[in-house]
Amino acid sequence: MNEDAAQDKPKPVPLSRDARRVLGVLVEKAKTTPDSYxxxxxxxxxxxxQKSNRSPQLQLDEDDVLTALDELKQVGAAREIQGSGRVTKYRHAAYEWLDVDSPGAAIMTELLLRGPQTLGEIRTRASRMYALDDLNVTQQIVEQLIEKDLVEPLTPPGRGQTFSHKLYPPEERQYLEAKLEKQAAAAPSKSAPTKPSTTAVDALIARLETVNERIDALEKRLDELES
Structure with missing residues (x-):
């Protein structure tokens, strides 16, 4: 790509809540239900x-979606095409707009659809769109997205570290920071006087991860039924 083409290439910008949801849906459905895309x-x-694979739950109507599509088209993240039977349809341009490959797109999509998540959650959920072999692979891709200024860590390194995309508008980003600060401030008051052993903590985390995996499997089945 020459220098002029690189300058003309659309760059990621903050998106409204509805535009982020619509973009996430476009990429997700292209991956999971290509026959309907x-x-x-x-x-x-x-x-x-839809109720599965979404957080927060939304109730968008036609006007909401059309407004979101206008926003995505304006920044170069989506395109309008003529479908069969003169029905207007839409496709994403996320790979070019975000400058990501398939694994990067899968992770960005999950962050857009569900908000901040841990590496374990990202791996489990994004694997329905692109198989991520293990946490090390997931971490490598997340680090690449951080280098592209698309993702950032929201909590300190360590077990349970949370990551988020960087497409929030400033006002939403401030709300997210305030929410995390409130959670961090409340955490010490909930701790017991005697610290549980490392083994007990690891066992509890393992149980929680198993529960999350089962929930994600159920949500995937619901998603397939709703599609």
Whole structure:
């Protein structure tokens, strides 16, 4: 790519909540249900509001989705095409807009659809779109996204470290920081006088990860039924 082309290439910018959801749905459905992709407005409404693989739960209507699509088209993250039967459909341009490959797109999509997550959660959930062999592979991809200024750690390094995308507008980013600070301040008051052993903590975390995996499996089945 020459210098002029690189300068003309759209760069990622903060997106509204609805635009982030719609972009996430476009990438997700292209990966998980390619036969129904590109998506119509109706398909985007259904995908944005589905109960599984989404946080927070939203209730977007046609106007909300069309406004989000206008925002995505304006920044170069989505395109409008003519579908069969004269139905207008939409496809994402996330790979070019974010400058990511398939594993990077899968992780960004999960962060867009569910918000901040740990490496374990990212690996489990993004693997439905791109197989991530283990946590080391997941961490390598996350670090690449951090270098691209697309992802950032929200909590200190260590077990349970949380990561987020960097497409939040400033006001939402401030709210996220305040929420994390509140959680951190409340954490010491909930601790017991006697610290549990490392073995007990590891066992508890392992149990929680198992529960999360089962929940994600159930959500995947619900997603398949809703698609």
């Amino acid at each position: 590109p998506l119509s407005v109706s398909g985007l409404i259904s995908g944005s509001n």
